Amino acid sequence: xxxxxxxxxxxxxxxxxxxxxxxxxxxxxxxxxxxxxxxxxxxxxxxxxxxxxxxxxxxxxxxxxxxxxxxxxxxxxxxxxxxxxxxxxxxxxxxxxxxxxxxxxxxxxxxxxxxxxxxxxxxxxxxxxxxxxxxxxxxxxxxxxxxxxxxxxxxxxxxxxxxxxxxxxxxxxxxxxxxxxxxxxxxxxxxxxxxxxxxxxxxxxxxxxxxxxxxxxxxxxxxxxxxxxxxxxxxxxxxxxxxxxxxxxxxxxxxxxxx
Numbered sequence: 001x002x003x004x005x006x007x008x009x010x011x012x013x014x015x016x017x018x019x020x021x022x023x024x025x026x027x028x029x030x031x032x033x034x035x036x037x038x039x040x041x042x043x044x045x046x047x048x049x050x051x052x053x054x055x056x057x058x059x060x061x062x063x064x065x066x067x068x069x070x071x072x073x074x075x076x077x078x079x080x081x082x083x084x085x086x087x088x089x090x091x092x093x094x095x096x097x098x099x100x101x102x103x104x105x106x107x108x109x110x111x112x113x114x115x116x117x118x119x120x121x122x123x124x125x126x127x128x129x130x131x132x133x134x135x136x137x138x139x140x141x142x143x144x145x146x147x148x149x150x151x152x153x154x155x156x157x158x159x160x161x162x163x164x165x166x167x168x169x170x171x172x173x174x175x176x177x178x179x180x181x182x183x184x185x186x187x188x189x190x191x192x193x194x195x196x197x198x199x200x201x202x203x204x205x206x207x208x209x210x211x212x213x214x215x216x217x218x219x220x221x222x223x224x225x226x227x228x229x230x231x232x233x234x235x236x237x238x239x240x241x242x243x244x245x246x247x248x249x250x251x252x253x254x255x256x257x258x259x
Contacts, residue, residue, distance in 0.1 A: 027089075027220075027221050027222035027224070027225060028067065029066070029067035029068055029069050029222075030061055030066055030067070030068045030069070030089045030090055030222055030225065030229070031068075031069050031070075031071045031087075031088050031089045031090070032049075032054065032057045032058075032061075032068055032069070032070055032071065032088075032089065032090045032091075032092060033049050033070065033071045033072065033073045033079050033082075033083075033088055033090075033091060033092070034049055034051060034053055034054060034079065034091055034092035034093040034094075035076040035079065035093055035094075036049065036072075036074070036075065036076065036079075037076070037165065037166045037167075038051065038076075038093050038184065038186055039051070039186065039249070039251075040052050040186060040246060040249035040251070041053045041092070041093045041111065041113075041186045041212065042054055042092050042093040044072060047072065048070060048072055049070050049071070049072050050249070051092070051093070051249060052111070052242070052245045052246055052248070052249060053092035053093045053110065053111075053212070053214060054070065054092055055245045055248060056092075056110055056214075056233070056236065056241070056242060056245060057090060057092050057214060057233075058070075059236055059241065060229055060232040060233040060236055061229065061232070063232035063235060063236060064225070064228045064229050064231070064232035066225055066228065066229060071088060073088060075143070075164060075165065076141065076143045076144070077142070077143040077164060079091060080143055083103070083104070083215075083217045084103040084217065084219070085217075085219060086217050086218075086219025086220050086221065088217060088220075089216060089217060089220040089221075089222045089223075090214055090215065090216055090217075090220075090229075091104075091214060091215055091217075092214045093186075093212060093214070094145070094212070094213055094214075094215065095145045095146070095147055095210045095211070095212065095213070096109075096147075096210075096211065096213055097145050097147065097148050097151065098148055100145070100215070102218075103217065103218055103219070104215035104216065104217065104218065105215060105216040105217075105218055105223065105226055106213050106214075106215045107213060107214050107215060107216065107226070107229070107230045107233055108213075108230065108233055108234050108237060109211035109212060109213050110212060110213070110214065110233070110237055110242055111211070111212040111242060112209060112210065112211045112212060113184050113185040113186050113209070113210060113212055114184075114185045114206035114207070114208070114209045114210075115146050115147075115150070115182060115183070115184060115185070115206060115207040115208045115209070115210070116182075116183055116184070116185055116202050116203065116206055116207065117180050117181070117182060117202065117203035117205075117207060118170070118173060118180060118181040118182075118183055118200055118201075118202060118203075119173075119179065119180045119181075119200065119201060119202075119203055120173070120179075120199060120200060121198065121199055121200060121201045122199070123179065124201075124203070125179060125180050125203055127203055127205055127207075128205065130150070130153055130157075130207070131157075133158055133180075134157060134158060134159075136159070136178075136179035136180055137159045137160070137161070137177075137178045137179050138158060138159070138160050138161070138178055138179065138180045138181065138182055139160065139161040139162075139163060139169045139172050139173060139177075139178040139180075139181050139182070140154075140160060140161075140162060140163075140169060140181065140182040140183070141162070141163060141164065141165060141166055141169055141183075142162035142163060142164060143164070144184070146182065146207070146208060146210070147208060147210050149208075150207065150208050154182075161177075161178060166183065169181050169183075173200070174193070174199075174200075180203075182207065185206075186212075214233070216229075
């Protein structure tokens with residue numbers, strides 16, 4: 001039995017003892033959002049939320065015959081807050097952690113990515129293992145997660161600044177207030193600073209690798225639709241429908257200016 005099918009079974013068992021329709025009687029459509037700075041998986045552009053994960057959620061809802069609405073909720077921290085309150089049904093583009101299990105019902109992973117180090121080209125970080133980062137000061141976005149193990153290590157062992165946005169994190173790096181920035185492989189942005197003659201570069205060694213998920217809010221009035229949506233999502237993933245979606249979001253068309 002595949003991991004995806006085991007997860008669907010777990011979701012079905014979660015709702016199997018409840019009366020049919022008990023969870024979705026107030027649900028007319030699914031509201032979906034994601035992080036606004038997670039190109040190309042989820043990002044804000046032209047006043048809406050877009051991305052590979054968003055496209056996949058739309059396809060899964062269509063496959064399942066469920067109406068869906070895209071919601072632009074602002075910062076990633078606000079998206080997570082609204083999701084935890086049940087004001088947003090599904091979030092797209094996040095890692096699994098045990099604390100998140102308290103408010104989220106995770107659906108099958110649809111992609112994977114690496115956590116990467118952004119550093120000054122003329123002041124490279126000597127990194128081979130996590131302990132090497134203890135000699136430096138870093139920055140990351142406070143609402144992001146790098147997985148349970150690295151989150152715990154980072155909070156306990158590393159000298160880190162936690163800020164509310166990727167733009168602010170990068171500006172602190174540019175100003176020389178930190179030695180490096182932690183970011184997801186798909187959280188990067190287009191800027192001339194990363195060109196061949198630019199002042200910044202990615203460390204060739206990733207910090208870690210993680211699966212990327214979408215998740216229902218456990219307080220969502222539509223959570224009874226989770227098994228149906230999950231089955232449709234799994235069908236699309238197993239049919240290889242995710243990778244072609246990246247062609248809809250070329251880097252050349254996505255420019256973000258970092259002051």
